[in-house]
Amino acid sequence: MKLYEIAHSRAGDKGNTLTLSLIPFKESDYELLCTQITVQKVQEHLQGIVEGEIIRYELPNISSLLFVCQQALLGGVTTSLAIDTHGKTLSYALLEMEV
Amino acid sequence: MKKDKIRIGCGAGFSGDRIEPALVLAEQGELDYLVLECLAERTIALAQKRKLQDASKGYDPHLEKRIKSLLPLLVKNQIKLITNMGAANPLAAAHKVIEIAKELNLPIKVAAVTGDDATQWVRNSSTHFTILENGQALNDYEVISINAYMGVEGILEALTADAQVIITGRVSDPSLFLAPMIHEFDWQMDDYDLLGKGTVIGHLLECAGHITGGYFAEPIMKPIEGLATLGHPFADIYADGSAIISKVKGTGGKITLQTTKEQLLYEVINPHEYYTPDVIADFTTVKLEEIGENQVWVTGGTGKTKPSTYKASVGYKAFYLGEGEISYAGFNAVGRAKLAGEVLSQRLKPQFEAFRIDYIGLNAIFREEFSAKMKVEESYLPEVRLRVSGKASTAEEALLIGEEVEALYTNGPAAGGGVRKNVNEVIGIVSILIDRNVLKANVDTLSA
Numbered sequence: 070m071k072l073y074e075i076a077h078s079r080a081g082d083k084g085n086t087l088t089l090s091l092i093p094f095k096e097s098d099y100e101l102l103c104t105q106i107t108v109q110k111v112q113e114h115l116q117g118i119v120e121g122e123i124i125r126y127e128l129p130n131i132s133s134l135l136f137v138c139q140q141a142l143l144g145g146v147t148t149s150l151a152i153d154t155h156g157k158t159l160s161y162a163l164l165e166m167e168v
Numbered sequence: 169m170k171k172d173k174i175r176i177g178c179g180a181g182f183s184g185d186r187i188e189p190a191l192v193l194a195e196q197g198e199l200d201y202l203v204l205e206c207l208a209e210r211t212i213a214l215a216q217k218r219k220l221q222d223a224s225k226g227y228d229p230h231l232e233k234r235i236k237s238l239l240p241l242l243v244k245n246q247i248k249l250i251t252n253m254g255a256a257n258p259l260a261a262a263h264k265v266i267e268i269a270k271e272l273n274l275p276i277k278v279a280a281v282t283g284d285d286a287t288q289w290v291r292n293s294s295t296h297f298t299i300l301e302n303g304q305a306l307n308d309y310e311v312i313s314i315n316a317y318m319g320v321e322g323i324l325e326a327l328t329a330d331a332q333v334i335i336t337g338r339v340s341d342p343s344l345f346l347a348p349m350i351h352e353f354d355w356q357m358d359d360y361d362l363l364g365k366g367t368v369i370g371h372l373l374e375c376a377g378h379i380t381g382g383y384f385a386e387p388i389m390k391p392i393e394g395l396a397t398l399g400h401p402f403a404d405i406y407a408d409g410s411a412i413i414s415k416v417k418g419t420g421g422k423i424t425l426q427t428t429k430e431q432l433l434y435e436v437i438n439p440h441e442y443y444t445p446d447v448i449a450d451f452t453t454v455k456l457e458e459i460g461e462n463q464v465w466v467t468g469g470t471g472k473t474k475p476s477t478y479k480a481s482v483g484y485k486a487f488y489l490g491e492g493e494i495s496y497a498g499f500n501a502v503g504r505a506k507l508a509g510e511v512l513s514q515r516l517k518p519q520f521e522a523f524r525i526d527y528i529g530l531n532a533i534f535r536e537e538f539s540a541k542m543k544v545e546e547s548y549l550p551e552v553r554l555r556v557s558g559k560a561s562t563a564e565e566a567l568l569i570g571e572e573v574e575a576l577y578t579n580g581p582a583a584g585g586g587v588r589k590n591v592n593e594v595i596g597i598v599s600i601l602i603d604r605n606v607l608k609a610n611v612d613t614l615s616a
Contacts, residue, residue, distance in 0.1 A: 135439055
């Protein structure tokens with residue numbers, strides 16, 4: 070099963086840092102996401118996109134995870150040569166993960 | 169007199185946002201306040217450049233159009249407007265609003281909130297500033313402008329002066345919303361718990377169409393009705409710092425737990441410590457509950473102290489971006505695009521400090537390694553678009569890229585079409601920290 074079948078995500082940017090929220094459609098799937106979607110798994114999955122450290126925050130109050138990924142925007146929003154300088158599309162890269 | 173509830177709407181979430189949802193809010197939203205957030209990181213540096221060319225410019229280029237259509241509704245329905253459309257020149261923006269008000273025969277008081285422009289102060293200062301992002305010295309940059317993210321102070325002064333239209337320069341986005349809460353509910357400036365709650369509400373509203381399901385929508389897993397008539401949000405905010413997020417009946421889009429969660433976490437680097445000039449807010453204590461159709465109840469959220477420094481955006485001359493694009497389709501489209509890419513690399517790459525080739529439709533977005541994992545059969549792609557980009561130190565050099573792409577029309581490979589070329593001067597943004605005691609908000613009021 071793909072992650073996009075059970076969860077949704079939005080990407081955000083600050084400089085060269087990419088933020089990816091991960092929110093289950095059903096709050097009862099939160100525990101599953103906590104167990105399965107580890108920092109190591111995201112690091113492996115986003116190889117070639119995220120070059121720096123990844124920090125995972127757990128937000129049990131709203132049953133959501135947040136991944137903060139450093140060195141992920143080819144130098145940063147204002148000076149990257151990429152088409153999508155903000156990395157707004159990258160939420161769907163995370164959601165491609167097999168669970 | 170202290171109120172126990174106010175309603176704040178957010179009519180714009182960025183400088184290029186649509187006008188219609190703000191008009192709907194002003195007309196039917198029964199608002200006390202309308203906020204238009206129109207100032208991205210880079211927008212202010214671009215505005216500073218316009219101000220250098222013409223001292224009467226440097227505010228949001230859409231200000232005139234927005235104010236002309238909104239002002240009659242704001243006056244009729246007694247709604248106060250708070251906006252950062254002042255950009256690099258809030259005072260000139262305020263004069264423009266007065267001019268429009270006089271034309272429309274609407275007597276109003278307008279306040280310009282300044283004090284965020286730290287360019288001169290930093291230039292005259294003997295302090296050694298270090299760039300937050302990379303540790304380099306500020307002196308290494310060709311600085312255009314420096315604007316600090318200010319807090320609520322200037323807006324509060326303008327509200328006390330009873331201005332109906334408040335135009336700021338660089339202010340932290342949530343402060344635009346937090347200021348009327350502090351003003352109306354008499355919150356104390358050191359009641360960080362309440363300031364944290366208000367900041368959460370401001371953050372939920374500030375991107376407008378994000379929380380009403382616009383940027384959330386995906387037709388299979390996250391379908392949203394009425395995207396073409398997407399409404400923007402408002403919040404009923406109570407004196408205890410709780411709020412109900414909603415939108416005008418009949419507008420498109422949807423506000424749900426899911427859309428609210430996506431916005432709560434948007435661009436958050438550390439949910440335990442969300443920094444604004446007013447408070448360091450804790451988003452992990454926020455609770456959300458869907459209490460009706462398009463109604464999400466927000467409680468919790470806390471805060472602790474305020475930072476001793478302001479974060480300031482430094483706009484600097486970065487480089488000239490040169491771009492060229494050309495499309496290939498049909499048999500071996502990817503092969504021909506890649507051959508074109510090789511030819512262009514050979515001709516151009518040695519001349520540019522940074523040079524990049526993308527194959528749009530194949531790997532331009534998720535980048536090469538990740539896209540390869542998605543296992544698309546390249547030979548089945550009906551079309552692909554080659555994009556070449558590079559950084560140059562002059563516009564002339566940057567233009568070379570588009571010219572070489574255009575030259576593929578006769579020099580091959582076969583059947584490339586639809587060339588577009590482009591040159592842009594790029595302003596980069598980095599950040600520094602400035603002691604908050606050296607910058608003071610300044611308010612000028614004008615009357616029509």
